[in-house]
Amino acid sequence: MSEESSPLRVLVVDDEPLARLRLRGLVEANPLPAALVVGEAGDAPQAQALLAHTACDLVLLDIVMPGGSGLKLADAIRRAAVAPGQPQPPMVVFVTAHAEHALRAFEVDAADYITKPVRRERLQAALLRVAQRLAAPVLAEQPAVPVLVVSDRGRVLRVPLTEVVYLKAELKYVTLRTRQAEWLLDEPLADLAQRLGEGFLRVHRNALVARSAVRALERAPAAGAGPGEADDSWVVRLANGEALAVSRRQLPAVREALASG
Structure with a gap:
């Protein structure tokens, strides 16, 4: 985010249309930090196509989807070139009914891990975490240790x-x-x-x-x-x-x- 008042730009990735609709409503109704859904995708290939030309700060990502695992997509997001107008790859918050994947989420550097059904307060805490990380001073880049x-x-x-x-x-x-x-x-x-x-x-x-x-x-x-x-x-x-x-x-x-x- 270039300015403190700029809303978080969010991409919602979930294979269930109703789940995407609910997340969009919760994101855009969130009082602080302000957030805006800039796109939706129903699977990993759609998400990657959107990310190639859509700048966003955060991907709310399901894990078990047809056409590719959300964990693999998160790893690809971390490694891929960013969209025009975006200084760094978007952060990832997993939103899933599958709690057993929480350990793997840490390995792909997820900012947070929310289990369904999503509570308004829990989503707000995740958005705040992302906003704080984006606002933190950029430190000298050091090679990530796998x-x-x-x-x-x-x-x-x-x-x-x-x-x-x-x-x-x-x-x-x-x-x-x-x-x-x-x-x-x-x-x-x-x-x-x-x-x-x-x-x-x-x-x-x-x-x-x-x-x-x-x-x-x-x-x-x-x-x-x-x-x-x-x-x-x-x-x-x-x-x-x-x-x-x-x-x-x-x-x-x-x-x-x-x-x-």
């Missing part, structure tokens, strides 16, 4: 990816291990692998390791193998001293990754 968000005894913690040693799928959960601690995640390992990118290496169908944490690729004699007996089992030795099995399928890729540094 994180995984975990729940720990009622607390929400941000774990920098630079501290992660490995992630291993066990039963219904994924164990996230750093040098100092471990936590359980309920997100599938396949989804985590897509989000973590090239900094992590799949060594087994149930394990991802941080490339920076790998210290060696070693043979692992099978139980009961005698002296001099051939064995083709391998493990990666990690920075925290642990060793994880490498599957035959992943062994060539692990060797290539280690050889390339």
Whole structure:
């Protein structure tokens, strides 16, 4: 917002027309801060098309929609070029009936997370939070450190990816291990692998390791193998001293990754 009196420019994204109508009414009836709905979209592709040429300060965004997840859209908004006349990407406030996605919302830097049905007072608190962040002095830009968000005894913690040693799928959960601690995640390992990118290496169908944490690729004699007996089992030795099995399928890729540094 260029002036303190300028209303918040809001884009409403929800696949339900009645939900969009209710949000529009609540936004434009909000006494402070003043806010104006500058567009509506029923799915992620429509929202991205609008954002390409419509300047806005805030996206009120549903999570579960046909044609694309609101979480993926929020991540794309954070990374995308801004519309003309807009100094920074719009902030995102999730408005959803799915409370179980709250931890992921922190990872895409959402300003707030509102569960349906939306109460007038709760929406006002979110709009105030956005207005305060927009009015805050712009600090020198620092590179964002990617994180995984975990729940720990009622607390929400941000774990920098630079501290992660490995992630291993066990039963219904994924164990996230750093040098100092471990936590359980309920997100599938396949989804985590897509989000973590090239900094992590799949060594087994149930394990991802941080490339920076790998210290060696070693043979692992099978139980009961005698002296001099051939064995083709391998493990990666990690920075925290642990060793994880490498599957035959992943062994060539692990060797290539280690050889390339």
